[in-house]
Amino acid sequence: MKRITTSLLAVALLAGATAASAQTTFRLGLRGGANRALTTVDGASNFINGINLFYSADKLPVYAWQAGAVLEMSFGKLALQPALVFSQKGEKLHTYYSSGDYALYYTETTSTNRYNWLELPLNVVYTLHGDHGLQAFAGPYVALAVGGNQQGTVYRTISVRTAPQDFDTQVSYGPNTNNRRLDAGVNFGVGYRQGPLQVQLGYALGLRNLHQDGGTFYYDYGHNFNADAAYNRVAQLTGTYFFSL
Template sequence: MKRIQFLLLALGLILSVQSFSQVTLGVRGGANLSNMFFDIDSEYGEEPDTKLKPGLQFGLMLDVPLARNGFSMQPGLLFSQKGFSFDMEEMFDDLLADQGLELESYEGYMRVRLNYVELPVNFVFKMEGLQFFAGPYFAFGIGGAMTHDFKATADGETLNSSDIFDKDKYKIKAVYKPVDNDAYADFMEDNNLYDIYRGFDYGVNLGIGYQFDSFQVNLGYSYGLGNVTPNYDADKYEMDANYTKGFIQRNRVVSLSFAYFFAN
């Protein structure tokens, strides 16, 4: 409930600030290419091979002039899809090589999608139509999914994703409290979940853009600083208390977005 109140407050501030004479309200939409940075201690596993995953972003933004020399602030309230794709071809190749087999063919995908409501606060320097921006972002997870459809052939035999998974799509849930391992398995089964991730994320944005009349196009990069791995209750979790620190996952996103600012 507190997260919903915070997001409604942010939306209210964005809409109310627009009443000032030189502040303009805009709508924004675009595409994300996201991946996940992994830093995993060897005792907790190996870092997976991943690829970029496409996603969407859309929402509202403001342009708030800060000075006459071209500086402004552009806060926003966005829906943003992040996540990553597993490089299943390389994973199968390595797995089969350990068994003395050779991967003959592979096609398909396995993707993890994490959905966020995001609050970017970019500071912008404008030079004629050209724009440079940087600033922090704060994001709140609202769920996601793992989807897959792949086929691998080796030694004349074919393995499909349906041979491994009983469903084409699994839900992923954002959590905001430490996970109690005693109830973890029941929680996952009862909610039909594939995995969970830490709901709150934060990081920095930077990029370049161009504005002509009321239209703006931006090419940006988001560098996540928060660890997506959930917090586990150290007193109840079977692994040691350093697991969260030893299994680090951070969002990385390249985005191309378009915005339209309404006349004030």
Template sequence: MKNLFSAMLLTGLAGAATTARAQSTVEFGPRLGLNVSTVKESGTPDPGSGFSQETKSIVGVQVGATLNVGINDNFSFQPSLIYSRKGAEFIGKSDFPFNPAYKTSIEATATPKIGYLELPLNFVYTFGGHDGFQVFAGPYVAMGVSGEGSAKATINTNDPDLQMALGGMTSFPATLKVEFGDKQNDNANNNNTSTNPGTLTATITVKRFDAGLNAGIGYRVGPFQAQLGYGLGLVNFTPKDTNGNDTGAKSYNRVFQLSANYFFGGK
């Protein structure tokens, strides 16, 4: 995957340089935007009856720069280099038979936020020539460079003994650490290593590299460009277990992206 990232980076730069020598329309400018991301999962073990799980989208930012290289009056090649934050909120609910005479349930949430250094390589068609409505598509590769998040467990019960044991507490927050690796860390569990003695720390492991396809629509007026796209992750970022065995679980990034560019240069 590391070789693929390097190869696509070199291909994008070489293609942009070759086209730039042949054309006079070369522009460069900042790119800012928002992500609405989630994670598509499959192959996770069935936890059994009494358990439910859902995944919600979260909002992240993207910031970087884009090179616009005109190929002809309508087509252009737009490689970008951006920092893009993705992730999701995972919510699990389960009945807990602590005492069959009472009702107890547990709800756990985890919200990992992963920062990627991403290289989209988009080909853009503008119907009006330089300005107007656009469609675009292309591949992307990405490398995880940062990760953080939050987690929380909430216990609801009418069991007086359990309520007393909990000391009146029903919510237990945790700091979520994200590490990168090809297999799960042996210590990737809840522990009390947080700098705050009252807060637990949970650690999750994800694979560092991602790749997929982008497609969408846009509009350009003068040096301004706005685009709405969808990113389809094609690389499973769930690592192997601590013994290096495939767990069968698969996780893929899915993200809606709204971005804006301002280009300098050109004819």
């Protein structure tokens, strides 16, 4: 009797494991999409002290792109979707600095800044009808900076206005720069799934300050705008097509 009970238990466990395995499906997807990217404006970026000192910073979003691969492990209506994507973020930046009575010295900069990230999002996705229907998703991400570019123009006046100077520079990272190489935050949003095709509208909320006071004044010599706190804020529209494994 004991042997029969043990055998039945073993069969039940094997059947349960087989059923659980059958309910779990694995897919590999290719993702592409568009980013509306911006970094926050730190409160310390706007300062005035009578007529002797004034500086300000204003930012606008840039439109960029992302592409990568997604691994899906689905369990009925729930799925775990880790991914590896190349994602471009940044902002359009306008800064102004003046000092001295009657602004005898000032410098003004306009630039478009694009930063390249290798990102690892890990999203938990709920699909209303399993393989189709409305979706909700959320999860953390970590990202590694792998380059970038800053293009713009500097206008300066030292008693008299000088000719504008254009610049086109590569972004550097590390302990002796203003830029941290690692970012982290959370993604969340909604989507729709129809068979192998998934479309999602999401938002990436960066939680790590991207700037550090470790470099030199960048373009504006009176105030180091790139040392002010900055966090990634990105709206994302992506499409993913999944292949069965």
